[in-house]
Amino acid sequence: MSGATPPRPGSAGTPLIEARGVGRSYGSIVALHDVSARVLAGEVLCVLGDNGAGKSTLISILSGAQPHGSGEFLVDGQPTRLSSPREARDHGIATVYQDLAVVPLMSVWRNFFLGSELTVGHGPLRRLDVARMRSVASAELARMGIQLRDLEQPIGTLSGGERQSVAIARAVYFGARVVILDEPTAALGVKQAGIVLRDIARARDRGLGVVFVTHNPHHAYPVGDTFLLLGRGEMLGTYARGEITVEELTRLMAGGSELDDLTRELGRHPS
Template sequence: MTETSDFLELAQVSKFFGSVIALKEVSFGVRPGEIHCLLGDNGAGKSTLIKLLSGVFQPTAGEIRIAGKAVTLASPRNALDQGIATVYQDLATVPLMSIARNFFMGREKTKGRGVLRRLDWDFMNRTARDEMSKMGIDIRDPRQAVGTLSGGERQCLAIARAVHFGARILILDEPTSALGVHQASVVLRLIARAKARGLGVIFITHNVHHAYPIADRFTLLNRAKSLGTFAKAEISREKVTDMMAGGKELVDLEAELEAIAASETAQPTAEPRLKRAAGV
């Protein structure tokens, strides 16, 4: 069941780099068991917002709150410790290493003591297989290289890893941007399963057609500013597209293209012009 209060909130957050405004007074929140889509075109401020939430940057102004309390996300490790996991577009996996080794990277399970201490491969292999199975992906062998997995399966690995290590908020950076139709649908199902397991998901994308079917709420960014947060029942797919892309710009472009087409139609073709020049 979706909780009614936001677990993670941004309150009037701004980020400046000298005179450059990367984000200005952006506010939104995400609840456990909710998919909150953050939509914006290139240059809207999505990447800066990801880095603020993952502890890479700190806000110039405003507050980040967890469970109603203002916090400082001093580093990516600090953000993880507070339950915020970010899955970046490049997934941060090592293609030549095994699925299980990638799953436990930096948190390897060991057994034994002293000079007899060693990696507990049985535990890591079993856990990686079981956690990915819970997300709907059955892998053949957790010892196989990650480079042999499809794009959707790699996304499953990254999401399952975040869930296993205690994430309460999952930030997904353009998870479907480089995928075909089938693999994108696999990832969208993974996002829905993460929601069903009680995670709050911030799904960052510029693709309305991927976002709209699974989102509970939308926040739209345009040129570093928020255009507002809307529940799905409050806004149509067409309105989301219009606000994100800039409806006036599209209307102006359409009128300009029609004018160009009309002017080209009115001009004589090249062949009659050449005949007249030759005196034919």
């Protein structure tokens, strides 16, 4: 399978994917309630929230891991009910999880094509097209601005940021129009997080829609176009970049008025 050409950047037009008032319950437990979001070509939607905010449930719906229980989910403006991640990929929706599905001892190029290897020949003479896979992996990584020392090295020897970069480039090559990134910078240092943020910006500039799920507003703000805040399974607000500052994002993430009350309480009882 060859890499698909992504749409041109631009916020005009039909969202690539859109959730309208979606929800999901597990018995009597409401994990997500009445959440709406839209992902446009050439834009980054940042989904922010603390643990238990509903981020994982929203990812599972957008990625096809489980269907929404209420509301409406649309792909290219058409109501859709995804039944599996494979069906989501068929719609051009790829999800890169924090615990990347890689084989650490295999080379970078083998992991790039893992599960979708290119072959030559037929029948008993069929074999891996090693030369082509090496060439394609090198070219696609270069297109994303990713420079690695040696594609033969085991992917487990790469830094966390570099492994995330390979996963993003792989998703783009295999035709993703929407890339969902689940906490890609959570376990990374400042420099490695910067590598991932750069790759997010490059994917956006190539016309992809990016969903960047994070609990860190300082990572979200440099690349985000729209910010969706979740708390206890519900929307706390949706803000365009020009409508909110990183300080306001941080305050809302920290609890807003609840944090102010705690600060006053601690101030009355100094240690």
